[in-house]
Amino acid sequence: MANKKEKELGKLKKAFSIGAFIGPLIIGIIIICSFFIMMRMIGRYIIDSKIRDERARVVRMAEIYSGSASGSADKVFSAFDGSGNDYIVLDANGNVVDQMGDNTCDTENGGMLIVDAFDFHGVFAFLNFRTYDVDVDDRLEEEVAYLTDVLDNSLYVYPDSECRVLVHEADGTERVDYGKFVSTLFRQRTQMDQSLMKEGSFERFPYWIDTVLPDGRHFAGKAYFTVYFRELLVMSGLFVVIGLLFAVLFIYTFIFIIRAYRKTRLMDRLFFEDDVTDGHNWLWFYKNAGNILSRSKNADKRYAVLDIVFVNYRNFVVCHSLKEGEEMLRLVDKKIREHLRPKEIAARHSAAHFVALMSYSDRDELEGRIRAMTAELEHINSEHRFCFQIGVDRIAPSVDARGKSVRRKNVDIEKEYNNAGAARTTISGTDSAIAFFDEKMVEEQRWIDMISESQEKALKNEEFLVYYQPKYDPRTNELKGAEALIRWNSPEHGLISPGRFIPLFEQNGFITNIDHYMLKHVAADQRKWIDEGRKVVPVSVNVSRAHFIEEDLAEQIRDIVDEAGTPHEFIEIELTESAFFDDKKALIGTIEKLKDYGFTVSMDDFGSGYSSLNSLKEMPLDVLKLDADFFRNDSGERGHIVVAEAIKLAKRLDMRTVAEGVEVKEQVDFLADEGCDMIQGFYFAKPMPKDEYEQKMEKPAV
Numbered sequence: 001m002a003n004k005k006e007k008e009l010g011k012l013k014k015a016f017s018i019g020a021f022i023g024p025l026i027i028g029i030i031i032i033c034s035f036f037i038m039m040r041m042i043g044r045y046i047i048d049s050k051i052r053d054e055r056a057r058v059v060r061m062a063e064i065y066s067g068s069a070s071g072s073a074d075k076v077f078s079a080f081d082g083s084g085n086d087y088i089v090l091d092a093n094g095n096v097v098d099q100m101g102d103n104t105c106d107t108e109n110g111g112m113l114i115v116d117a118f119d120f121h122g123v124f125a126f127l128n129f130r131t132y133d134v135d136v137d138d139r140l141e142e143e144v145a146y147l148t149d150v151l152d153n154s155l156y157v158y159p160d161s162e163c164r165v166l167v168h169e170a171d172g173t174e175r176v177d178y179g180k181f182v183s184t185l186f187r188q189r190t191q192m193d194q195s196l197m198k199e200g201s202f203e204r205f206p207y208w209i210d211t212v213l214p215d216g217r218h219f220a221g222k223a224y225f226t227v228y229f230r231e232l233l234v235m236s237g238l239f240v241v242i243g244l245l246f247a248v249l250f251i252y253t254f255i256f257i258i259r260a261y262r263k264t265r266l267m268d269r270l271f272f273e274d275d276v277t278d279g280h281n282w283l284w285f286y287k288n289a290g291n292i293l294s295r296s297k298n299a300d301k302r303y304a305v306l307d308i309v310f311v312n313y314r315n316f317v318v319c320h321s322l323k324e325g326e327e328m329l330r331l332v333d334k335k336i337r338e339h340l341r342p343k344e345i346a347a348r349h350s351a352a353h354f355v356a357l358m359s360y361s362d363r364d365e366l367e368g369r370i371r372a373m374t375a376e377l378e379h380i381n382s383e384h385r386f387c388f389q390i391g392v393d394r395i396a397p398s399v400d401a402r403g404k405s406v407r408r409k410n411v412d413i414e415k416e417y418n419n420a421g422a423a424r425t426t427i428s429g430t431d432s433a434i435a436f437f438d439e440k441m442v443e444e445q446r447w448i449d450m451i452s453e454s455q456e457k458a459l460k461n462e463e464f465l466v467y468y469q470p471k472y473d474p475r476t477n478e479l480k481g482a483e484a485l486i487r488w489n490s491p492e493h494g495l496i497s498p499g500r501f502i503p504l505f506e507q508n509g510f511i512t513n514i515d516h517y518m519l520k521h522v523a524a525d526q527r528k529w530i531d532e533g534r535k536v537v538p539v540s541v542n543v544s545r546a547h548f549i550e551e552d553l554a555e556q557i558r559d560i561v562d563e564a565g566t567p568h569e570f571i572e573i574e575l576t577e578s579a580f581f582d583d584k585k586a587l588i589g590t591i592e593k594l595k596d597y598g599f600t601v602s603m604d605d606f607g608s609g610y611s612s613l614n615s616l617k618e619m620p621l622d623v624l625k626l627d628a629d630f631f632r633n634d635s636g637e638r639g640h641i642v643v644a645e646a647i648k649l650a651k652r653l654d655m656r657t658v659a660e661g662v663e664v665k666e667q668v669d670f671l672a673d674e675g676c677d678m679i680q681g682f683y684f685a686k687p688m689p690k691d692e693y694e695q696k697m698e699k700p701a702v
Helices: 002-067 073-080 136-149 178-187 229-272 282-294 313-319 322-338 363-377 413-424 439-460 502-508 511-531 545-549 553-564 577-581 584-596 612-618 636-652 665-674 690-697
Strands: 087-090 096-100 124-126 166-168 174-176 201-212 218-228 302-310 345-350 353-360 388-395 433-436 464-472 479-490 494-496 539-542 571-576 600-606 623-626 656-660 678-680
Touching: 002 087, 002 201, 002 218, 002 229, 218 229, 229 282, 282 302, 282 345, 282 353, 282 413, 302 322, 302 413, 313 322, 322 345, 322 353, 322 363, 353 363, 363 388, 363 433, 388 413, 413 433, 413 439, 439 479, 439 502, 439 511, 464 511, 464 690, 479 511, 479 678, 479 690, 502 511, 511 539, 511 545, 511 553, 511 571, 511 690, 539 600, 545 571, 545 584, 553 571, 553 584, 584 600, 623 636, 636 656, 636 665
Parallel strands: 388 433, 479 539, 539 571, 571 600, 600 623, 623 656, 656 678
Antiparallel strands: 087 096, 087 218, 124 201, 166 174, 201 218, 302 353, 302 388, 345 353, 464 479, 464 678, 479 494
């Protein structure tokens, strides 16, 4: 369970941590990408529209110039005077044959280059460069070679390769290297012709556009890339907006992270904090103890897991209050943690159970620390002395085949705690005590596991055998009855005595299946012996106290016996005195029903409890079985008096008596003199298999 909760917590934390960053990150990426896409689109639109407008203007200038070529040149000049439109006209050899305004792209300085080897159709952009740091002729030669050898499209070339900004494809399409175009314009801003600035513009950058006249000459007109103040405001506004968006994103991310951190801390508190002691709980201990034990640096260290139980906590709460009880739990938790060293941990497991992880060098040192802690825990309240029982499971260093310390892997904290708890349950009484888990307990646990895993299969395969122990009249040595006892003939473990599995069946509830099994087989054996004409005597069958909580128990017993066809007087139902401590009214009702159905009912182990006389007063029993403890040791005159008076009491209540555990002749003679009806014990016969009992049925005891 702890492991499952830890995984769920890990998933929850991971979801919070991822959400704290992934959400804002995605939003940021979307905003940034959107911003750059938007800016690129706006920039392209502005550049394209301005170049397109300027190109149309230069082409129009070329058309006007070409249309007036046959007329007077003065008319052409007058058409452009005052318009601020500069141009130059070059012949096929690149010589300037005509111009208006300032020629800032003088071909003598390499400002413009026309390569006749290529088919020029359209518009080409170039910037005005006055000087170069290399020889112009060498640079032009390199550029022409580059174009001739590499490019297959039309390109206007500049001596500086960074100035290739406008490309004209052979199919007539254009593409503009916008980044180079804009960056070059602004980088060369101080070299521009400032005299051409127009009123109302923020900044103007001149460049030249070339087109071919019908007669083959080149007409190059000066164009302007103009940045207006309103455009700058728009771009500035966009930058402000994006800045605000980034600020909002940052604030949102910061707030989200803080909230996620607080929620994570809240989850830690809800998952790991004990709601009574305000300390840590079992889930926290499970997680951290596993981490401590699995660290490489702790591989050679010895550790112990402690199961600490506040024994009389419930009594304290009953006598005081739950609030005061919880205050005691807080004090216990605090006192335990005071006795821990660095890197040792403790927590409250449940109710009045605490768990701790301690390191130690040897058992004596560990036991001394635990006893010192227990001594202080017993006196955490000056008005009371409390008791604490502690189970300890030691965890040895982890070593490989060569004996070298290695990191512990797959540490099972729940198993270690269960081992400590198993050791603690071996402590009897209610005083403070310490118990260490050892290999013997491991073997016992393996045995318990084997019993639990094999019981159903054994019942199905009828591995359980019915043994019979005869009961004899001590005066005549005549067989008067028998008790059915169970044995387990396991294929793996051989013949198993009932003391090794019956208590386990009583704990896990399988005993009710055994009751039915025994009753069914005894009834079948009795029917068989009746049919064979043998001398049949009543056989007692034990029914566990767990069965008496069932309202229809008497009907169940009746139906099982009737199914075998056995007369009811040959079946005796035997119950233990401990059954009286359950539902007394239901128990008495079941006994009365069984007697009405013709069954004999007996009480086993009379004298082993503290309420025997009270039980006899209220329960309508037929047979009283005196506990074997009366006869195991010679109790002297006082013991004889008790047994004699018990027999007399039974007779006065119209009950027969059976003495169990009788082993010597002196006991037989005493019981015969006192009027005991039957004796069951090794003096006459031990429990025996069915075939041996059949032989005893026809013979008196020797």
